[in-house]
Amino acid sequence: MTEWEWDETLYAGSAPYYAVGRMPYPPELAExxxxxxxxxxxxxxxxxxxGPGSLTLxxxxxxxxxxxxDADRGMVAEASRRAREAGVTTARWVHARAEELPPDLGTFRVATFAQSFHWMDRSAVAERVRGLLEPGGVWLHVGATTHQGVDGDDPLPRPRPPWDRINTLVAEYLGPVRRAGQSALPQGTRSGEDEVMRRAGYSGPTRFEVGGDRVVDRxxxxxxxxxxxLSSSAPHLFGAELPGFEADLRRLLTEASDDGWFAERTRPIAVLIWRP
Structure with a gap:
């Protein structure tokens, strides 16, 4: 398997699962x-x-x-659908890679990146977006883990999802090295974002956290x-074994909870403000 580079299958087939499978951003984030x-x-x-407009909306x-x-056509379609359902009429959705942002987008007061920057040519995108920010505009990096809550042994009203066993099951089907598109990420996604941003001429960051520590039923x-x-277990990766994997996953989950419900404690959302 080749060293990882972006390809259009990264999240192929995942878009419809986002609204159901990712815990929503807390309302206090916008506030x-x-x-x-x-x-x-x-x-x-x-x-x-x-993605499907989770933060945008x-x-x-x-x-x-x-x-x-977004670079995934399915995500853009899902975002458009969700905007219509929510009655949001001020949104425009564009299918494009961040490295190829269309020149006719105009300028912006704020640019946000939520759980996305690590997939990009970060230096190129930082430069490109810098040119799209109006005077006084800012870049926000929103860091969150929304598919999974906090690990721990503190008592919750329901059992926690058996994430260790879920990850083991995924590895049994897809192999021990994390998959991503047509290749793999043996070392995980890249770090060093602060260095990239400063090299591109941004100052900061100013950091604050929102939310976290809520208990939600799932x-x-x-x-x-x-x-x-998840990109590492997107539906397309399983090929013809997808029905078998889903059956095994549901069986594992059903056996882990008598009534089919779990509880998780949410993680805080970190927001970093960068100024060009």
């Missing part, structure tokens, strides 16, 4: 970002690597217009969708 940046409903937001009320960009369907929402 905190709005207060920190003094947002007043004016200006435009650019959400790069927007949360932040949309803070701006007069929002643009979500069903077998939600945990199953969470697994399929």
């Amino acid at each position: 905190a970002i709005g207060a920190e940046l003094g947002l007043d409903g004016r200006g435009r937001l650019l959400d790069v690597g927007c 949360v932040l949309a009320p803070l701006f007069e217009a929002v643009v979500g960009v 069903s077998v369907d939600q945990i199953t969708a969470g697994v399929f929402s």
Whole structure:
């Protein structure tokens, strides 16, 4: 298997599972970002690597217009569908790689990257987005783990999902090295974001955290969708074995909970503000 490089199958088939399988961003996230940046409903937001609009739609009320960009066509379609369902009329959705942002997008008050920057040519994207920010505009990096809660032994009202066993099952089907698109990530995704940003001329970051420590109930369907929402276990990776894997996963989950429900403690959302 070759060294990892981006390809369009990275999240192929995952888009419909996001809304079900990922825990939503807490409502206080928009409130905190709005207060920190003094947002007043004016200006435009650019959400790069927007996925199915999970963050874009949360932040949309803070701006007069929002643009979500994603390299996966299915994610863009899902984001558009969810925006229509939510009655959000100020959003535009663009199918494009971050490295190839269309020149006609205009300028933005805020650019956001949520669980996405590590998949990109970070130096090239940092430079490109810098040119799209209006004077006084900012870059927000939103760091979160939304498919899985906090590990721990503290008592919860329901059993925790058996994530160790889930990961073992995925490895039994896909092998021990983390899959990503048509290749693999034996060392995980890249670090060193701060160095990349400073090299591109940004200052900061200013950091704050929001949410976390809520206990949420999650069903077998939600945990199953969470697994399929990951690049490392996207549906296409299983090929003809997909039905067998899903049956085994659901069996594992059903055996781990008498009523098919689990509880997890949510993780805090970290927000880093970079200024060009």
